Amino acid sequence: MILGIVSAMQEELDLLLKDMTINEETKKANMTFYKGTLDNKDIIAVVCGIGKVNAAVCSQILISEFNVTSIINVGVAGGIGKDIYPGDVVVGTNLVQHDMDTTVFGDPHGQIPRLDTFDFKCDEALIKASLEACEEIKEINTFSGRIISGDQFISSVEKIQWFEKEFNAMACEMEGASIAQVCYLNNIPFVVIRSISDNANNGAHMDYEKFIPIAVRNSTILLKNIIRKL
Secondary structure, three states: OEEEEEEOOHHHOHHHHHHOEEEEEEEEOOEEEEEEEEOOEEEEEEEOOOOHHHHHHHHHHHHHHOOOOEEEEEEEEEEOOOOOOOOOEEEEEEEEEOOOOOHHHOOOOOOOOOOOOOOEEOOHHHHHHHHHHHHOOOOOOEEEEEEEEOOOOOOOHHHHHHHHHHHOEEEEEOOHHHHHHHHHHHOOOEEEEEEEEEEOOOOEEOOHHHHHHHHHHHHHHHHHHHHHHO
């Protein structure tokens, strides 16, 4: 097993890198891929950058050049479900690209034309390991469900409410669904996990500088617990 771990921002991966035994660093497509081990598991960890194209390029490199057998994507997201608050964690069950719009041809919002699926489903074993890992962090609330992605920073309450109605989504971010699509096309198991920074749908907000250390801590603990369970 070779596990690929992808984050959009450096601060989301730094603590994990400190715990890894890093044997090699390789630069490709302006990204640094850290090859090493953690808990006797082979790991390739990388910061992909923000947005769907960065995330997709990174994922294909992990699969084609580093031969990863599964991918875990961790990071920050905005909450959509009214019961989700800053500091909570959403484990994705499936991913959709909310900014894919060919509705003029009769497709639903999010459908990629001529693709044989509407959503990209996370691997059941990785979901199970993720939820079990979340249970070990008593101070966080954990949800599982659909996560949506798009190349937009969403701040509109109306847009968030539309996301909830249209997609029945729990969280919104900018990378996960493109990673999911690449994994789907390559038949690679994956899971997407998000720490919630805010939720315009219920007015909950946490200062970013205050939130990031909490998100990083939770993500690192989760990753280490998941890796141990695999």
